[in-house]
Amino acid sequence: xxxxxxxxxxxxxxxxxxxxxxxxxxxxxxxxxxxxxxxxxxxxxxxxxxxxxxxxxxxxxxxxxxxxxxxxxxxxxxxxxxxxxxxxxxxxxxxxxxxxxxxxxxxxxxxxxxxxxxxxxxxxxxxxxxxxxxxxxxxxxxxxxxxxxxxxxxxxxxxxxxxxxxxxxxxxxxxxxxxxxxxxxxxxxxxxxxxxxxxxxxxxxxxxxxxxxxxxxxxxxx
Amino acid sequence: xxxxxxxxxxxxxxxxxxxxxxxxxxxxxxxxxxxxxxxxxxxxxxxxxxxxxxxxxxxxxxxxxxxxxxxxxxxxxxxxxxxxxxxxxxxxxxxxxxxxxxxxxxxxxxxxxxxxxxxxxxxxxxxxxxxxxxxxxxxxxxxxxxxxxxxxxxxxxxxxxxxxxxxxxxxxxxxxxxxxxxxxxxxxxxxxxxxxxxxxxxxxxxxxxxxxxxxxxxxxxxxxxxxxxxxxxxxxxxxxxxxxxxxxxxxxxxxxxxxxxxxxxxxxxxxxxxxxxxxxxxxxxxxxxxxxxxxxxxxxxxxxxxxxxxxxxxxxxxxxxxxxxxxxxxxxxxxxxxxxxxxxxxxxxxxxxxxxxxxxxxxxxxxxxxxxxxxxxxxxxxxxx
Numbered sequence: 001x002x003x004x005x006x007x008x009x010x011x012x013x014x015x016x017x018x019x020x021x022x023x024x025x026x027x028x029x030x031x032x033x034x035x036x037x038x039x040x041x042x043x044x045x046x047x048x049x050x051x052x053x054x055x056x057x058x059x060x061x062x063x064x065x066x067x068x069x070x071x072x073x074x075x076x077x078x079x080x081x082x083x084x085x086x087x088x089x090x091x092x093x094x095x096x097x098x099x100x101x102x103x104x105x106x107x108x109x110x111x112x113x114x115x116x117x118x119x120x121x122x123x124x125x126x127x128x129x130x131x132x133x134x135x136x137x138x139x140x141x142x143x144x145x146x147x148x149x150x151x152x153x154x155x156x157x158x159x160x161x162x163x164x165x166x167x168x169x170x171x172x173x174x175x176x177x178x179x180x181x182x183x184x185x186x187x188x189x190x191x192x193x194x195x196x197x198x199x200x201x202x203x204x205x206x207x208x209x210x211x212x213x214x215x216x217x218x219x220x221x222x
Numbered sequence: 223x224x225x226x227x228x229x230x231x232x233x234x235x236x237x238x239x240x241x242x243x244x245x246x247x248x249x250x251x252x253x254x255x256x257x258x259x260x261x262x263x264x265x266x267x268x269x270x271x272x273x274x275x276x277x278x279x280x281x282x283x284x285x286x287x288x289x290x291x292x293x294x295x296x297x298x299x300x301x302x303x304x305x306x307x308x309x310x311x312x313x314x315x316x317x318x319x320x321x322x323x324x325x326x327x328x329x330x331x332x333x334x335x336x337x338x339x340x341x342x343x344x345x346x347x348x349x350x351x352x353x354x355x356x357x358x359x360x361x362x363x364x365x366x367x368x369x370x371x372x373x374x375x376x377x378x379x380x381x382x383x384x385x386x387x388x389x390x391x392x393x394x395x396x397x398x399x400x401x402x403x404x405x406x407x408x409x410x411x412x413x414x415x416x417x418x419x420x421x422x423x424x425x426x427x428x429x430x431x432x433x434x435x436x437x438x439x440x441x442x443x444x445x446x447x448x449x450x451x452x453x454x455x456x457x458x459x460x461x462x463x464x465x466x467x468x469x470x471x472x473x474x475x476x477x478x479x480x481x482x483x484x485x486x487x488x489x490x491x492x493x494x495x496x497x498x499x500x501x502x503x504x505x506x507x508x509x510x511x512x513x514x515x516x517x518x519x520x521x522x523x524x525x526x527x528x529x530x531x532x533x534x535x536x537x538x539x540x541x542x543x544x545x546x547x548x549x550x551x552x553x554x555x556x557x558x559x560x561x562x563x564x565x566x567x568x569x570x571x572x573x574x575x576x577x578x579x580x581x582x583x584x585x586x587x588x589x590x591x592x593x594x595x596x597x598x599x600x601x602x603x604x605x606x607x
Contacts, residue, residue: 054521075525082523093518097238107522109227136238152522 001160001192002028002051007060009046009215020046021057022215030159033186033193035206042212044196048164051194052087053077065159082110086153088182090165092145094137100124100148101133107155123151127181143174147181154185161186163195167202179205228528232536235515239508243540246504250544251551253494258552259559260490264483266556271479272469277343279468280312280402281438282447283454287463290435298457299437302450306442310338311418312402314434316410317426319368320385321376328375329411330368332386333400334421341440343401345415349380356394357417364420366391369412384414387424391416402438505537 009021021043028034036044049055050062053069062069065084072080081087086107094103101120108116121133127147137145146166153161166182167175179202186193195206203209211218236243276282285291291299299309317332337354339345345353347367357365366384373379373396384391397413427433441450447467455465516529 052521074520075527078520078523078525081521087521093514093521095515095518097235097515102234106519109230110519110522110524110528112224112227 001030001032001065002026002194003061003063004047004051005061007047007050007057007062009043009050009055010058020215021050024060024212024215024217026210026217028192028194030192031190033183033205033207034195035203035209036194036196036212037198037200037203037209038212039198043215044198044212045164047212048162048194048196052085052162053080082107082156084158085160085162086156086158088146088149088153088161088163088166090168092137092142092149092169094145094148094152096137099134099136100129100140100144103137103148104151104155107152111156120151120155123155124148126185127151141174142170143178146170146174146178150178150182150185154189154191157189157191159191161191161193163193165196165198167197167199175199175202225531228532228535231519231532232539235512235532236536236540239511242504242508242511246501246508247540247544247547249497249500249504250541251548253490253497254545254548255551255555256490256493256548257487258549259555260483260486260552262553262556263486263559264479267479267483276468277340277401279342279438279466280339280436281310281341282441282445282468283439283451284466284468285437285439285454285463286466287435287460288433289462291437291463292460295458295460295463298454299439301457302439302441302454305445307445307450308338308341308440310336310341310438312336312339312436312438313418313421314436315426315432317386317414317424319372319376319414321378322383322385322390324377326376328372330372330386330414331410331412332414332416332421332424332426334416334418336418339438340401341438345397345401346399347395348398349395351395353415357415357420359417359420360392363390363392364416364423365394367395367397367415368393369397369414372412372414375412386414386416387426389420389423389425391420509533 004024004026007021007024008019011018011020024043024047026047036047038044046055050057051064053064053072057070060070064080067080067084069077069080094100095106098106101117101124104120104123105116108119113119121130124130124133127150129144129147129151132140132144137148140148146169150166153163161182163182167178170178182193182195183205193206195202197203209219271278285295285299303309313334315332317330318327319330319332320327335353335357339353345367347353347356353367355365356367359365363383366386368378368384373393376384378384378393380393380395382393384393397415400413400415403413421427439450441447447469451465451467458465512533519529520526
């Protein structure tokens with residue numbers, strides 16, 4: 001599903017070059033649940049962003065579902081994302097001016113799906129928020145917002161689900177609920193799941209754990 | 223990916239951030255309102271001036287000179303009359319009027335008219351009576367119709383005697399409206415309207431008298447005023463006689479209103495430009511705040527064209543709505559604009575309002591003393607009541 005080869009990511013910080021990822025090579029098979037762990041600043045979220053095409057590597061190649069994404073332009077990347085993957089952010093990133101149901105409906109409306117809102121309400125029901133569709137994000141708790149984000153991420157039945165610290169802003173009890181929900185949704189759809197976390201307990205649910213340190217993979221590259 | 227999505231997102235974003243758009247909406251609406259109100263005001267004035275041009279000129283053609291018309295001109299006018307035109311002569315001069323009982327005097331604008339006057343419009347008087355009747359001689363004294371402020375200044379009433387030059391008159395009515403009075407900035411005094419023969423008896427027509435001779439002509443149907451005027455000018459060949467068609471008379475008035483409209487238009491444009499700063503500021507702030515939403519939408523797979531269309535629809539719709547609201551506001555503000563501008567204009571607003579007697583506005587008239595006129599703004603500039 002994912003094929004990463006010799007990916008290097010360098011940024012400039014205060015005029016000095018900073019290497020975030022240093023020759024990362026990684027394969028993730030279709031249907032696999034892969035956890036990327038590591039300390040803060042190890043490059044976990046950067047790697048996930050590169051897989052989603054949110055950023056471009058300084059060197060190396062990334063192929064997702066057979067598509068080499070490093071050479072795609074912005075619009076092609078947007079099309080790639082809506083056809084291939086769903087993304088869950090640590091801080092939910094719901095659109096504040098839209099209700100919960102409208103937030104979930106956005107990916108469906110972008111592709112022109114019929115009955116987007118009613119399908120969105122169904123997805124909210126799947127995450128236990130069937131009665132909260134008319135609420136705005138500000139009226140929802142952190143856990144509820146993350147459940148809305150999960151419903152939005154799986155709205156188009158993507159083959160790949162990327163989750164960046166999905167429980168990072170939640171208390172431990174709510175975090176457990178969210179991760180169970182994430183794994184259940186992933187199992188039900190049979191999609192590939194790559195999640196970034198520094199929580200060892202959360203990582204233990206994965207089929208494979210990849211450890212990153214200072215931009216290098218310490219184990220579990222393939 | 224559809225336009226429907228862009229429309230839906232534009233609506234949702236506006237719905238969610240309407241407070242933010244109040245500034246944007248307000249700037250557009252106020253700027254457009256300023257331009258529309260000035261433009262409408264100017265258009266109304268121009269249309270009214272055009273519509274009332276014949277009445278305000280007093281005829282289709284006006285021949286103006288500082289001395290009596292000579293025989294050549296009279297012959298040319300007689301030729302015009304044979305073709306079906308009606309003509310009349312008006313003589314205007316400044317004179318002293320005296321109230322014989324009190325001995326008080328007042329500088330007045332004397333106007334002597336002949337039987338056909340007025341060729342267009344009508345003279346309104348109190349009491350309402352035919353002008354011939356009011357100006358007719360009685361007991362050896364001519365009839366005089368005067369403006370209300372003359373009565374106030376000289377302590378006279380209708381029926382009292384009035385002396386102008388060597389002739390005696392009786393005040394037979396109050397002049398409410400005189401259709402062809404020119405709109406100058408300064409007048410010398412109140413109007414006194416008398417008959418043509420009575421002017422001869424005043425002894426004011428002497429060598430050196432500053433008399434303005436106006437000959438007015440109403441042309442038969444099918445004769446173009448400008449063409450007839452040009453023909454007349456060619457046959458007369460006297461540069462001392464100024465000939466003007468109704469639509470080219472009183473150029474100063476039109477110029478005044480044109481300049482007023484230009485000035486107000488510039489003020490409106492300046493306000494729109496200042497409003498533009500507000501618009502730019504609110505749009506910039508809005509998009510800065512929207513960057514996260516735009517990033518989320520891109521992450522969810524929205525292409526740049528969809529995002530561009532979404533926000534273009536939002537801004538253009540709000541701009542359009544603001545413009546429509548501004549246009550409505552501009553039209554609705556017409557009465558207010560007239561009310562605000564009236565004190566700065568060289569016209570008496572009150573006397574221009576229909577249904578209100580100038581007798582009732584005497585105090586306002588007298589406050590304006592000699593630098594005023596009893597004339598009105600063009601009626602379309604004011605709501606007709």
